[in-house]
Amino acid sequence: MSTIKNNDLLLDNIGSNEKYPINFSELEQAAKEKLEAGPFGYIRSSAGGEETYRKNSNSFEKYSIVPRFLTDVSALNTEVTILGRTYPHPLFIAPVGVNKIAHEDGEIAVAKAAAKFNYPYIQSTVSSYSIEEIAEATEGSSKWFQLYWSQNKEISFSMIQRAEAAGYEAIVLTVDTVMLGWREEDVRNQFSPLKRGFGQGNYASDPVFMAALPDQSKDAIIDSMIENIYHPTLNWNNIEELREYTSLPILLKGILHPEDAKLAIEKGLDGIIVSNHGGRQLDGVIASIDALPEIVEIVNGKIPVLFDSGVRRGSDAVKALALGATAVCIGRPFIWGLASGGQAGVERVLENFLQETNVSISLSGARNLEELRKLKIVRS
Ligand SMILES: Cc1cc2nc3c(=O)[nH]c(=O)nc-3n(C[C@H](O)[C@H](O)[C@H](O)COP(=O)(O)O)c2cc1C
Numbered sequence: 001m002s003t004i005k006n007n008d009l010l011l012d013n014i015g016s017n018e019k020y021p022i023n024f025s026e027l028e029q030a031a032k033e034k035l036e037a038g039p040f041g042y043i044r045s046s047a048g049g050e051e052t053y054r055k056n057s058n059s060f061e062k063y064s065i066v067p068r069f070l071t072d073v074s075a076l077n078t079e080v081t082i083l084g085r086t087y088p089h090p091l092f093i094a095p096v097g098v099n100k101i102a103h104e105d106g107e108i109a110v111a112k113a114a115a116k117f118n119y120p121y122i123q124s125t126v127s128s129y130s131i132e133e134i135a136e137a138t139e140g141s142s143k144w145f146q147l148y149w150s151q152n153k154e155i156s157f158s159m160i161q162r163a164e165a166a167g168y169e170a171i172v173l174t175v176d177t178v179m180l181g182w183r184e185e186d187v188r189n190q191f192s193p194l195k196r197g198f199g200q201g202n203y204a205s206d207p208v209f210m211a212a213l214p215d216q217s218k219d220a221i222i223d224s225m226i227e228n229i230y231h232p233t234l235n236w237n238n239i240e241e242l243r244e245y246t247s248l249p250i251l252l253k254g255i256l257h258p259e260d261a262k263l264a265i266e267k268g269l270d271g272i273i274v275s276n277h278g279g280r281q282l283d284g285v286i287a288s289i290d291a292l293p294e295i296v297e298i299v300n301g302k303i304p305v306l307f308d309s310g311v312r313r314g315s316d317a318v319k320a321l322a323l324g325a326t327a328v329c330i331g332r333p334f335i336w337g338l339a340s341g342g343q344a345g346v347e348r349v350l351e352n353f354l355q356e357t358n359v360s361i362s363l364s365g366a367r368n369l370e371e372l373r374k375l376k377i378v379r380s
């Protein structure tokens, strides 16, 4: 149980006289001023006509919190237990690859900032830094490993083994990216991070991946990464193989259909992440927040249901939690923090995000996440 002094951070911020980006669009603008068109466009944009991208954040406005008052909110407990571990609050870092396109310090800066504010860090397969480098920089903090299934499954198994050895707590298999979505901004900017040699942290350091290369040239690494990331054959049999290979908990990321959530439970998966990849995969799919309630209902507490896509501020996270998400993953906001201010930029985003979440929970009248889930939410 923690007693929070909600207003301290707000008043500190006001008293600092510093100018810095605060909300999402200011952060995005600050990043735009720092980055070249290619990297900026890669991070900002999404698939097709970006219908889903727009829907993701706009859809939060359809849900309204109906708060309770006079509940004595002096002590707030945001602890959440997921897969046998208790985390101090329900905010996670979503897996985002190729962070060096935003800032030279890349994932190391993000993972350190995450550790400082107790956000479990979900590391992407296509990180600029390796599992071991990130583990060394952030000893003792909670980390999960996101897996892009490799065409050559021995590469996937090797990366899982490395994540296990480095003390990672879970595997997150992303199921919505068997190939990249149709991203017009990248064509316009002629920018592919993989083709430019980004995102090699886990590959160039992997003995199985390196041994399978035709030669050890830079081009061979790039070509083989692209070949391996494309994995359209992915199916439920692979899930069984994965289940047999590792004793770590496995979560599926990218679930939008209640029947897939049900199958995940039947197949013995340990959790799911409701997500549409920030609108970057199939354009026209349901907003992630609209997919959440039915999935929460069908899962009925059997496994944790994490959530991402379109979360821009603390009150969005509170809506997702009130609609039944076990925890919420932050995506683009932290990358904009990274691009605009390195580790300090990420820290500011994460600290303010956490504080806004806590203030919002308290002002809703809830004193813990269980009470938050019982809160009335109306849809317009
Ligand atoms: C630049 C970028 C790279 C991403 N890389 C990955 C990745 O490597 N693996 C993955 O599962 N999701 C990846 N995602 C998706 C995020 O995990 C998350 O689902 C998405 O950012 C949520 O949408 P939001 O940022 O609009 O909130 C990436 C997203 C962005 C913006």
Ligand SMILES: O=C(O)C(=O)c1ccccc1
Pocket: 097, 098, 126, 177, 193, 194, 199, 229, 277, 280
């Ligand atoms: O861009 C993405 O959304 C993503 O998941 C990815 C895939 C391959 C390389 C880098 C990022």
